[in-house]
Amino acid sequence: MRRGLLVGLVLLGGGLLTACTPPTYDLAGVYKDDSGQIMVEAGRCSNEGQISGFYLAGPPVEGEPSSTRTTGHVRGDTHPGPFPLLAPVPGPDGKPGAAPPLDAGSYYLRFHVLKDEHRVLYSSATSFESGDIQALRPGQVWANDKAMSRDHFRTYLRDAC
Known part of the structure; x- marks a missing residue:
């Protein structure tokens, strides 16, 4: 009897923890703009809520202690994009320069x-590979593990949630 009660409580507790975990969707599209800069457009399930900071992980950077990258998203900006995937590197005069190139490898973008x-x-x-982005044709977006048109991406965002 006690064993059955204990098993029931463990299952109930696990169910409650699972029910409290927010869902995860694939709501970011990565593409190259007309100048070749890699951009991100992030979607939301509705106009509700505020987008928090973006986290981008990729292959290790020489001389850096982690694989975390800085995105071009401005902290506190609630507009979901588009913005540069990688933050521009300051030039010698201290003003923002060009974004660094996308190194070969696998990337993971989360917000x-x-x-x-x-x-x-x-x-x-x-998730995406640098090769996925480099192979995109004009007007294509990488989202949901495949290349798609911008129109299809916007339709996908409406249906993703």
Whole structure:
């Protein structure tokens, strides 16, 4: 009897923890603009919530302690894009220069949509290879593990949630 009660409580507790975990969607599209700069357009499930900072991980950078990269997203900007995937490197005069090239390898882009300062409504996680982005034709976006047109990407965002 006790064993059955204990198993029931463990299953109930696990179910409650699972129910409290915010869902994760693939809501970011990565593409090259007309100048060849790699850009991100992030979507939301609705106009509700505020996008928090973006996290980008990729292959290790020589001389850097981690694989984390700085995106071109401006902290506090609630507009979901487009913005440069990689933050521009300051030039010798201290003004922003060109974005660094996308090194060969695998990348992982993640962001959260917050209901308020402390509550995550949902997250977005997108994975891609540098070769996927380099192979895109004009007007194509990499999202949901494949190349697609901009129109298809916007339709995909409406249906993703």
